[in-house]
Amino acid sequence: xxxxxxxxxxxxxxxxxxxxxxxxxxxxxxxxxxxxxxxxxxxxxxxxxxxxxxxxxxxxxxxxxxxxxxxxxxxxxxxxxxxxxxxxxxxxxxxxxxxxxxxxxxxxxxxxxxxx
Amino acid sequence: xxxxxxxxxxxxxxxxxxxxxxxxxxxxxxxxxxxxxxxxxxxxxxxxxxxxxxxxxxxxxxxxxxxxxxxxxxxxxxxxxxxxxxxxxxxxxxxxxxxxxxxxxxxx
Numbered sequence: 001x002x003x004x005x006x007x008x009x010x011x012x013x014x015x016x017x018x019x020x021x022x023x024x025x026x027x028x029x030x031x032x033x034x035x036x037x038x039x040x041x042x043x044x045x046x047x048x049x050x051x052x053x054x055x056x057x058x059x060x061x062x063x064x065x066x067x068x069x070x071x072x073x074x075x076x077x078x079x080x081x082x083x084x085x086x087x088x089x090x091x092x093x094x095x096x097x098x099x100x101x102x103x104x105x106x107x108x109x110x111x112x113x114x115x116x
Numbered sequence: 117x118x119x120x121x122x123x124x125x126x127x128x129x130x131x132x133x134x135x136x137x138x139x140x141x142x143x144x145x146x147x148x149x150x151x152x153x154x155x156x157x158x159x160x161x162x163x164x165x166x167x168x169x170x171x172x173x174x175x176x177x178x179x180x181x182x183x184x185x186x187x188x189x190x191x192x193x194x195x196x197x198x199x200x201x202x203x204x205x206x207x208x209x210x211x212x213x214x215x216x217x218x219x220x221x222x223x224x
Contacts, residue, residue: 004158006158009156034212040155041126041202041217041219042216042217043122043202043204043214043215043216043217044159044204044214046211046214049211091156093158093159095158097212104149104161104164105149105161105206105212107151107158107159107160108158109157109158110156110157110158112156
């Protein structure tokens with residue numbers, strides 16, 4: 001099956017710093033990647049959709065200047081949380097889909113962000 | 117607005133009991149997926165249903181897609197502690213729409 005690698009698994013940072021999370025598709029080309037935020041025992045909240053080589057599409061209420069998404073290649077997308085604050089602490093998950101399997105999502109293992 | 121509503125939101129049962137989780141929507145989906153997620157990990161795909169009325173079985177788990185492709189159910193027979201986790205349904209349309217989630221705890 002398709003593998004999506006997400007790093008880091010967890011990160012602790014000071015308030016005001018920026019954190020970059022990477023999402024890589026290891027054995028397939030991801031035409032579309034999705035970034036989600038999740039709180040304990042709750043469902044996934046879609047933050048943005050990114051297609052390779054184009055600007056990400058952000059969901060309503062998600063600050064594009066705070067959550068910078070780059071999808072420079074078919075195997076890598078990054079989410080940068082800029083000037084992080086404690087309220088940004090959350091579990092962030094990426095997923096990827098391909099045209100070949102456009103009705104299947106392959107998920108990364110998630111990143112737990114804690115902002116002090 | 118959540119397109120897919122799951123019920124119940126939380127469920128705590130004894131080992132060996134049966135349970136059903138529902139995923140309902142007013143929208144039609146071309147396919148529907150069920151995922152299970154454990155704390156600190158990403159969701160893992162359990163099944164994809166495509167045809168209205170389709171029933172799929174995965175060991176003690178039975179999945180059904182509604183005739184109109186608007187809803188789905190997940191039935192677990194003789195639940196085990198290893199079934200504990202967050203269950204998510206997701207409908208495929210113009211994008212993927214996730215359900216509100218069902219947190220299941222199976223007590224030994």
